[in-house]
Amino acid sequence: MAEAPMTWKSGGCHCGAVRFDVLAPDEIEVKECNCSICRMTGYLHLIVPAERFRLTKGADKITTYNFNTGTAKHHFCSVCGIKSFYVPRSKPDGFSVNVRCLDDGAVTVTRITVFDGAHWEEAMAKIAHAKEA
Template sequence: MPKQKRATSRSTVNAKSRRIPAKAGVTRLRQPTSCRAGAQGKTQTKEETQSVPPREDKSPEHQDLIKYTGGCHCGAVRFEVWASKSLHVFDCNCSICTKKQNRHFIVPASRFHLLKGAESLTTYTFQTRMAKHTFCKICGVQSFYTPRSNPDGYGVAPHCLDKGEEEPVITLEYFNGNEWESSMAQHKTIKDMSKL
């Protein structure tokens, strides 16, 4: 296994960063010390995200960004997302992210486009009902969702991106979701990640 390089991070208390190649495989670098039990969850079958036609050109908003495509395992859900070559990926240790091994990078809603599969999506919510954990109801894969931290954007799973000519460079940041409110109050940049 190649040596992992340290990356400079703008993260705050309770977060560590490591730079890893995107194709090195997803490995657990640190196990969470605790996991808060979640409240009874709820599955919603009506999905608010609508399929839209793919964009063919780069708008001024997408300058200096790369168009990635991706989707779920069975192919029923497909999307495109505009993001930089360097992806800042969060590895949260809250109850649901631990169970799902949910690693994601955040983009503004206008940089994410569902290409197909709105009818194949279902959404799970729990506790505050702020986060919308969207997944394919055929294969069960969550390739994107609406995070509680950024309800105006999307959290996209980098491991659900298609292989392409432009491979992203991933910086992984641990986020202490077990102490969500205090971690959010201390984090200086996460809320801005869904803004243009």
């Protein structure tokens, strides 16, 4: 099956101090995680390789928060507090973009898949096992 064509989409934080572009199809599937930080912020994940993400504004406005294993790098705008993207634990060489922070109309979400991030190790083991089958 051929991959859908992709174009650069723009997004950013609430105040506009942080802006980014992400290379993505017009129609996407996203993940909703139930871990404490994603649940509390309503984050919808579009996980991409690093070469499909570029920070275009506000590197000096980003503050980073780590917890648990410290692998994930939760980047927030130091002005408005919005986490529009971060480095996820599941893909530390890529980025997770909060689809809710993309500019209006940039993408259409066709499906939301729930990820059990509250039980991260078990959930990742199930995914690995499913890939082996």
